[in-house]
């Protein structure tokens with residue numbers, strides 16, 4: 001098929017799309033001329049549900065009319081406000097209600113749960129993460145290691161891609177856990193890797209991790225609202241996520257956490273306590289002794305920012321209406337279509353880092369321009385300057401340092417030209433353009449238009 005002919009195919013797919021009307025539930029950002037942007041950045045900040053304002057207004061009005069009584073009165077009193085999210089959140093991540101709580105922000109939750117679930121001993125003190133992990137996770141993990149008196153250079157280990165490969169092979173990750181698991185206290189693994197868009201076999205990682213006696217936690221920042229999750233069945237010990245990416249709950253929205261039911265009554269675990277984690281029936285009696293709530297709620301600290309929780313309730317209602325299965329089915333098709341078009345029109349000019357199997361990715365594709373007239377530089381995509389011998393000893397370097405070999409100016413220029421043409425995607429140093437069509441509000445025709453513009457920009461560059 002001639003590339004242009006895809007436009008009418010895309011239009012037909014939009015017409016046939018059973019979820020197509022949900023686009024109207026969101027505000028699509030506009031360009032200066034009033035036309036809609038092609039917004040492929042829901043992996044970074046999801047769009048605003050039109051209903052979000054009602055929920056925020058409801059809080060403002062309750063506060064205006066009732067003052068402090070708003071804690072107890074009205075349709076959605078603030079005292080149990082986070083509980084209005086619980087059941088929907090549980091369905092979204094495949095958990096029991098007692099296993100989830102909407103609270104804090106992602107990195108805060110990660111710390112709170114590591115306080116309880118990272119219990120290093122001289123024999124078993126390591127934390128396993130993936131190479132090029134999101135910097136906040138890396139900082140959090142390294143600081144926890146140091147907090148316990150261990151050395152991050154020794155105790156923080158990374159699973160690396162093979163030389164010349166951009167993504168990790170599951171078999172390598174499993175083999176690493178098998179080989180080194182006896183020393184590993186905690187495996188902190190992403191559901192979807194933020195940079196490459198690779199999704200992981202979480203059930204298998206949890207299973208082998210547990211077999212080796214490790215605690216297994218997941219960072220679902222890029223997985224929640226993106227993949228179908230079954231945290232309870234997968235037997236994860238804990239998980240954390242933020243709500244402003246695929247969950248569309250707004251900038252800095254209240255995040256979430258999961259603690260498996262089998263830990264719900266582990267009151268023996270050390271934890272950092274605050275009054276919101278305390279037994280509800282005596283919270284206001286304010287006894288001197290802390291008595292934690294069972295389940296994820298027991299890790300709460302403060303009364304939550306209600307204004308930042310309000311949009312999450314709206315957003316969860318939408319997810320609950322549509323269901324993750326339907327969203328995921330469209331997502332596979334939409335991202336698959338993006339991949340097909342990219343390969344058809346630009347295969348000689350770009351590399352897609354994200355795996356091709358639908359089970360190994362979510363919405364996002366990570367694209368890198370091929371250098372040197374279409375040939376990969378001989379060093380491959382990820383030269384491995386961080387390795388200190390094969391144990392993967394770690395030198396903490398800021399993200400992006402260490403793979404300085406590529407000339408990334410061309411990629412950035414292409415990215416800038418895309419932005420100027422009304423596309424919102426994002427650029428991640430040193431050389432990747434991340435593109436995430438989201439099933440809730442993106443269309444097949446947008447995928448086509450994106451690829452057509454990319455092709456135009458790249459052709460121009462020749």
Ligand SMILES: *Cc1c(COP(=O)(O)O)cnc(C)c1O
Pocket residue numbers: 105106107108134136137190194219221222242
């Ligand atoms: C987005 C993201 C974060 C963000 O952390 P906050 O605490 O919400 O600022 C952390 N980790 C990963 C992997 C992310 O993708």
